[in-house]
Amino acid sequence: MTWIPPLLVAIPLVAAAVVAGLDHITPEPVQDALVVIASMATTALAFALLWHAESHEVVHWFGGWGTRHGVALGVDFAVGPLAAGMCAVIGLVVTLALLYSLTFLREAARLFDALMLVALAAMCGFAMSGDLFNLFVWLELMGVAAYALTGFEVERLGPVQGAVNFAITNSVGGYLFAVGIALLYARTGALNLAQIGNTLSHGPAGGLAIVAMTVLFCGLLIKGAVVPFHLWAADAYAVAPAPVCAVLGGVMTDIGLIGVARLYWTVFDAPFGHGHAVGDVFLWLGIVTAVLAGTMAFLQRHLKRMLAYSVLCHIGIMLAGIGLLDSSGLAGAELMFLAHALLTAGLFFVAGILHVDHGLIDELNLHGRGRGSWMPAAAWFAGTIGLVGTPYVGIYLGHGLIDEGATELGRPWVLALLWLGSTLAGAALLRAGARIFLGWGEAEDPLLGGALEEDPHERHVLRPLLLAVAVTAVVLGAAISVVPGLGQRAEYAADRFRDRAGYAARVLRGRPATPPQRLPVTIRHTSLESILYGAVATGLALGLAGVGLYRRRLPPGVTAVAQRALAPPIQVLRELHSGVVGDYVTWVAVGTAVLGGVWALLLHG
Amino acid sequence: MALLAPALLGNGALLAWAIAGLPRFGDYRGPYGLVLNRIVVPLRHTTNVVMGTTFDVRGVDTMGEEFILYASVIGVTLLLRDESGARRVERRTWRLRADAVRLVGVVMVGGGLLVGLWLVAFGYITPGGGFPGGVVLSGAILVLYLVGSHCDYSPFRNQHVLDPLEAVGAGGYVVTGLAALVAGMPFLTNLFGFGRTGTLASGGSIGILNGAAGVAVTFAMLLLFAEFLETYVVPLEPEDVGS
Amino acid sequence: MSYLPYAVAAWLCLVGLAGVATSRNLIHLAVCLTVTQSSSYVLLLSVGYVKHGKAPIFKGVPLGATAVDPVVQALTLTDVVVSVVVVALILALALDAHRLSGTVDPDEIVDVSG
Numbered sequence: 009m010t011w012i013p014p015l016l017v018a019i020p021l022v023a024a025a026v027v028a029g030l031d032h033i034t035p036e037p038v039q040d041a042l043v044v045i046a047s048m049a050t051t052a053l054a055f056a057l058l059w060h061a062e063s064h065e066v067v068h069w070f071g072g073w074g075t076r077h078g079v080a081l082g083v084d085f086a087v088g089p090l091a092a093g094m095c096a097v098i099g100l101v102v103t104l105a106l107l108y109s110l111t112f113l114r115e116a117a118r119l120f121d122a123l124m125l126v127a128l129a130a131m132c133g134f135a136m137s138g139d140l141f142n143l144f145v146w147l148e149l150m151g152v153a154a155y156a157l158t159g160f161e162v163e164r165l166g167p168v169q170g171a172v173n174f175a176i177t178n179s180v181g182g183y184l185f186a187v188g189i190a191l192l193y194a195r196t197g198a199l200n201l202a203q204i205g206n207t208l209s210h211g212p213a214g215g216l217a218i219v220a221m222t223v224l225f226c227g228l229l230i231k232g233a234v235v236p237f238h239l240w241a242a243d244a245y246a247v248a249p250a251p252v253c254a255v256l257g258g259v260m261t262d263i264g265l266i267g268v269a270r271l272y273w274t275v276f277d278a279p280f281g282h283g284h285a286v287g288d289v290f291l292w293l294g295i296v297t298a299v300l301a302g303t304m305a306f307l308q309r310h311l312k313r314m315l316a317y318s319v320l321c322h323i324g325i326m327l328a329g330i331g332l333l334d335s336s337g338l339a340g341a342e343l344m345f346l347a348h349a350l351l352t353a354g355l356f357f358v359a360g361i362l363h364v365d366h367g368l369i370d371e372l373n374l375h376g377r378g379r380g381s382w383m384p385a386a387a388w389f390a391g392t393i394g395l396v397g398t399p400y401v402g403i404y405l406g407h408g409l410i411d412e413g414a415t416e417l418g419r420p421w422v423l424a425l426l427w428l429g430s431t432l433a434g435a436a437l438l439r440a441g442a443r444i445f446l447g448w449g450e451a452e453d454p455l456l457g458g459a460l461e462e463d464p465h466e467r468h469v470l471r472p473l474l475l476a477v478a479v480t481a482v483v484l485g486a487a488i489s490v491v492p493g494l495g496q497r498a499e500y501a502a503d504r505f506r507d508r509a510g511y512a513a514r515v516l517r518g519r520p521a522t523p524p525q526r527l528p529v530t531i532r533h534t535s536l537e538s539i540l541y542g543a544v545a546t547g548l549a550l551g552l553a554g555v556g557l558y559r560r561r562l563p564p565g566v567t568a569v570a571q572r573a574l575a576p577p578i579q580v581l582r583e584l585h586s587g588v589v590g591d592y593v594t595w596v597a598v599g600t601a602v603l604g605g606v607w608a609l610l611l612h613g
Numbered sequence: 614m615a616l617l618a619p620a621l622l623g624n625g626a627l628l629a630w631a632i633a634g635l636p637r638f639g640d641y642r643g644p645y646g647l648v649l650n651r652i653v654v655p656l657r658h659t660t661n662v663v664m665g666t667t668f669d670v671r672g673v674d675t676m677g678e679e680f681i682l683y684a685s686v687i688g689v690t691l692l693l694r695d696e697s698g699a700r701r702v703e704r705r706t707w708r709l710r711a712d713a714v715r716l717v718g719v720v721m722v723g724g725g726l727l728v729g730l731w732l733v734a735f736g737y738i739t740p741g742g743g744f745p746g747g748v749v750l751s752g753a754i755l756v757l758y759l760v761g762s763h764c765d766y767s768p769f770r771n772q773h774v775l776d777p778l779e780a781v782g783a784g785g786y787v788v789t790g791l792a793a794l795v796a797g798m799p800f801l802t803n804l805f806g807f808g809r810t811g812t813l814a815s816g817g818s819i820g821i822l823n824g825a826a827g828v829a830v831t832f833a834m835l836l837l838f839a840e841f842l843e844t845y846v847v848p849l850e851p852e853d854v855g856s
Numbered sequence: 857m858s859y860l861p862y863a864v865a866a867w868l869c870l871v872g873l874a875g876v877a878t879s880r881n882l883i884h885l886a887v888c889l890t891v892t893q894s895s896s897y898v899l900l901l902s903v904g905y906v907k908h909g910k911a912p913i914f915k916g917v918p919l920g921a922t923a924v925d926p927v928v929q930a931l932t933l934t935d936v937v938v939s940v941v942v943v944a945l946i947l948a949l950a951l952d953a954h955r956l957s958g959t960v961d962p963d964e965i966v967d968v969s970g
Contacts, residue, residue, distance in 0.1 A: 030779020156688025197643015601623030
């Protein structure tokens with residue numbers, strides 16, 4: 009089955025070329041069908057690959073160039089169950105988004121579809137690649153497709169600004185990655201991840217490797233929208249059309265984190281894995297991102313911007329899980345990715361439906377207008393509960409595994425902080441849902457700032473299709489925690505992913521992986537602590553949502569104290585997210601310098 | 614912002630530290646490049662090892678790169694589109710009147726086309742390749758716009774022709790790779806006979822991929838120029854109306 | 857001399873980033889981004905240089921001759937294409953920004969923030 013990995017990239021790319029090239033020649037229904045078939049075929053192949061990759065590490069050397077005397081000559085795709093799982097979810101989300109956009113956007117449909125297919129190919133390629141420069145190529149390809157898709161609505165200034173911020177910040181990130189490649193290539197003379205890891209495991213790492221690691225990871229963290237590199241994300245997701253947001257927020261941002269994990273576990277574990285310095289920095293960045301993004305989510309009234317911050321909050325939790333550097337943490341991040349991708353996509357789809365129904369996408373302006381549309385409401389609330397982490401719904405299992413990992417490492421305080429983040433983001437979404445679908449709460453709230461509006465794309469849409477896609481996404485996402493056997497398989501996949509020596513042996517010398525012993529097919533249990541945290545988080549989210557809805561009814565003493573205490577920090581936060589790209593690039597420079605300095609101090613000598 | 618200067622200084626310090634660990638300029642010792650310099654010519658019979666690397670050893674990177682170009686053309690078309698027709702353009706058809714400049718322009722077009730075609734055709738034998746060749750070709754065609762008129766250039770702005778041709782270039786690359794897959798070999802394996810070193814008939818599929826890249830790049834650049842020219846609005850001179 | 861190319865690359869990087877962070881014109885910003893990205897080309901090509909090495913093109917040149925690294929040249933080729941592409945997109949966005957708001961100042965085109 010080694011012929012599958014290149015197909016995951018080749019099929020969408022060929023389809024994109026055909027669809028865009030034959031734009032004026034073939035009739036529309038044919039092109040629509042071609043696009044959806046290509047996407048579905050890729051997804052189906054990804055699932056086949058996942059099933060096969062459980063017992064084999066699937067390695068495909070392009071052009072038949074393998075290794076010679078231990079020097080890797082060609083480019084390889086090395087796919088284990090974790091990478092294959094990522095491809096499967098990416099394919100699923102993109103297929104859902106394409107189905108949704110069949111009716112949601114008719115304008116420039118062929119160009120849109122071609123770019124979505126290119127993004128699909130690039131994300132799958134990135135997840136599978138075992139070569140450092142190849143990762144860079146796919147990173148830039150998905151970026152180019154995404155910048156244009158973000159700026160889709162060219163008749164308004166917001167999308168232009170969002171696309172500009174996205175393009176410039178992420179290009180700087182790609183550039184940093186290229187510098188890292190040059191530095192690492194100078195040090196090791198290789199571009200193959202396994203070979204670089206082997207070379208770095210001999211001898212001291214030196215400043216060159218530390219700086220190379222800093223710039224490589226910073227480039228990926230920009231893509232993954234982690235504090236302080238996250239500022240572009242809310243601008244971009246607020247203005248992109250709903251299906252694009254589903255793909256960007258659901259899978260593309262997360263892919264940056266998969267790159268971080270891949271790079272760490274194949275290359276930098278060798279020289280720096282004996283301590284926890286690298287992982288601890290990720291852990292702290294993740295915690296700060298989760299809490300900051302959760303807070304910002306609560307301060308939003310534009311639904312897509314709120315969802316953007318919710319995405320960042322979960323990114324933070326996933327990065328913290330990766331930063332724990334053990335299998336539970338990584339498996340938890342994996343499972344969170346699966347659930348979060350589908351649930352976030354579903355919520356973006358519901359936001360799109362609201363936009364089409366009412367022409368509005370602002371929580372306060374939509375006050376009470378959703379009353380009576382019970383299916384979108386059900387999807388919204390189900391998605392939100394899944395994202396808060398109510399026990400055994402949605403992201404719960406992933407979060408529970410991260411909790412276990414943190415507890416095993418003797419850091420129980422991590423749990424409280426991460427659950428706080430998802431509580432805040434969940435509270436924002438619950439508040440929005442209650443305001444829109446139930447009509448609760450006041451119609452004005454100055455805490456949430458000024459309104460941003462936009463016009464919907466199409467007035468005549470096939471609403472049942474939009475609903476079906478949204479409901480499918482939410483149901484699949486919510487069910488992740490209760491799929492029998494998924495938890496154990498995720499842990500096994502994480503074990504395989506972390507095994508650097510085994511990976512290097514398989515890629516460079518063709519040594520086959522040992523097949524797993526039979527994995528149980530039961531729902532994985534989590535600790536009592538996690539259940540308690542999940543329940544408390546749900547309750548707290550509901551309470552916070554209530555406070556958000558009925559703020560005016562609090563006793564005046566409480567509101568006055570809260571106002572004095574919270575207003576200045578909120579003002580500062582709002583000003584930091586200024587919308588000006590120069591500030592964002594400054595923060596990128598600051599972040600890189602600080603991370604590099606911290607790692608230099610912790611790792612040198 | 615006050616944070617910028619210290620941040621840049623900090624980054625500069627990090628870079629200086631990294632540079633201190635680099636081998637001296639000219640001291641490249643890494644195995645990858647040295648091995649390729651020794652084996653690409655005997656194995657693939659292409660004397661230009663850089664192109665052999667680009668289109669064969671690391672062919673999948675180039676496939677991604679071609680699609681980066683393709684996606685950017687689609688992206689620019691998307692961003693500069695005018696669906697409502699609200700931005701109607703009046704075109705200037707002012708003709709360049711100085712004969713000397715026109716002569717130089719014609720020579721540049723002809724010369725550029727020849728150089729570009731040579732770069733693409735012989736790209737895998739001598740310095741050159743599909744990418745620089747394609748850029749030179751598209752640049753030479755653009756000179757037609759500079760020294761001719763809008764009318765002279767309009768065949769090269771016809772998107773109904775340019776779109777499929779660019780798709781052929783980009784898609785052709787993937788199809789060549791798929792052909793190997795269908796034949797049971799890894800994707801993008803060099804399938805065809807390698808011919809005699811140093812001749813046009815060497816390198817196997819490197820020649821085909823090089824040509825595909827040249828086609829894709831030429832038409833991508835022409836499409837980009839066309840898109841940007843669409844937005845160029847200049848009022849018609851009275852004597853040009855109706856020409 | 858033995859570290860000068862690397863120093864040039866570092867300088868270009870910092871100057872380019874300073875330009876991007878302080879630019880008040882999107883077109884100027886695109887060019888600053890190009891400057892930053894060109895530092896990666898300089899770095900890549902300097903890393904692959906072999907003293908007294910010729911170009912890795914063996915037409916009329918004996919096979920064992922010292923030649924520089926071909927891999928970094930292939931990488932730089934891809935890098936250049938990426939840079940061109942990003943500039944094209946930013947220029948298109950600048951055109952759109954100018955059409956919609958009359959300005960290409962990134963500070964002035966802020967529509968979403970907070």
